[in-house]
Amino acid sequence: MTKSLQYLPFELSDTRYFNLHSTSSGIDKVRLKITNSLECFPYITRTDKNNGCDMFVGKQDKPLDKGNSITIGLDTQTVFYQPTDFYTGQNVQILESKFMTKNIALFLIPLIKKQLVLLNWGGNGATLGRLRVKKIVLPVDEKGEPNWDYMDNFINNQIKPLEKLADESLLTYPLINLNSVPWSDFYISDFFEAERGKSGAKRKLYSGQIPLVSARKQFNAFDSFVTVDESKTFKKSISVNNNGDGGAGLAFFHNYKYVATQDVTALIEKEFMSNEVKLFISVCITKQADKFGHGNKLNTKRLLHQKIMLPVTIDGKPDFNFMEKYISSIMN
Structure with missing residues (x-):
């Protein structure tokens, strides 16, 4: 008989698994510098569009935030996975993990967004401090540790059918003028x-x-x-x-x-x-x-x-x- 999957709550500030911190850049859009360097760095803001990317910019004076991380806009409930290094606007927080992969991020993002909704009620406004003590419920292994393999495989099984549909192309050129x-x-x-x-x-x-x-x-x-x-x-x-x-x-x-x-x-x-x-x-x-x-x-x-x-x-x-x-x- 297969043992049922167990779940436990984990704080986002649990340093065994996560590193939640403020952005290293946090540049206002009006303060972005026009440079002669290639505009290849995503500028991530609290927008809910285009994976949070407002535009691409050249090298800035502020340090880049590292890719393979999750960006969190507290007051707009925007949460996205960033695969590459990036700059951010104001009020964007970063969640890193040594276990992070794209699939792991896609598993965590809906759970984090649920907590952001809770932070928007009444006088319980969204702040980094309040987000740190929020807990997300994760599947665990026999040792009570987050079951990262399960999360990765779960997302992979969700994505595979979608990738197949994209490859097969749902649309054809109109046959009627x-x-x-x-x-x-x-x-x-x-x-x-x-x-x-x-x-x-x-x-x-x-x-x-x-x-x-x-x-x-x-x-x-x-x-x-x-x-x-x-x-x-x-x-x-x-x-x-x-x-x-x-x-x-x-x-x-x-x-x-x-x-x-x-x-x-x-x-x-x-x-x-x-x-x-x-x-x-x-x-x-x-x-x-x-x-x-x-x-x-x-x-x-x-x-x-x-x-x-x-x-x-x-x-x-x-x-x-x-x-x-x-x-x-x-x-x-």
Whole structure:
């Protein structure tokens, strides 16, 4: 009979396994020096995009932080693995370990992020001192030591199928020419009703299994997994960002149940549309996004009166059949 895996808590300040410390550089962006050296060093900030990398810079006066470590932005809950040496902005902390590998880091990162969420409640603000005493629960071996081999193998087993999918290429070149049919303009309200997201304040949401969609411009607007009442969810619909981090006007199709923040509007089809058609239309809506921003927010009224270009049949009606075939020609 196989012995069940055991777990124990470990403090991030446990020097047997971790070295948690402030960044060695911590350079404000405005103080970065323009040098003649090759701009090959990542400049890591508290951004939640691009693995925390804001830009690449040349050699600076401050010392580099060592790669093969985890960067932690306390107040933004951003945690990333850095494979190479790097510089950082302000308020970025570093977690090192002699056991660190990319797979180990990927195992630790979600556990650390859970602790950062706890540090953002009430007067328990995020500080390095408070992070040091936080504990993460790790699988252990027979001696009660962190089971690094198990963590490494666990992540490796998660990554392998994804690498296979990437190698096999999910997309092919479109087999249908978009210019082979006429196009015409339509109001979004011709096909959809609009409903604002109703997740409530993100800071009041608990971790769960339902995707939270917010006004983001990447990752299909995915924010996190939360727990909400079923009545607040949408399913198989298009979401449109009302504002956000440069994402106003962007539309995304979600082929799953999700909940949206109030900065997002869900488009509910008036009559049945296939997933392929909704994906096609979401791109057509996104093509109009440049006209919106913080000074021109996309509210529900503006969204429904927004016009988009769509392929049409000979009699001038939306050619949903063409849209479906076009998307199908791209996706395996």
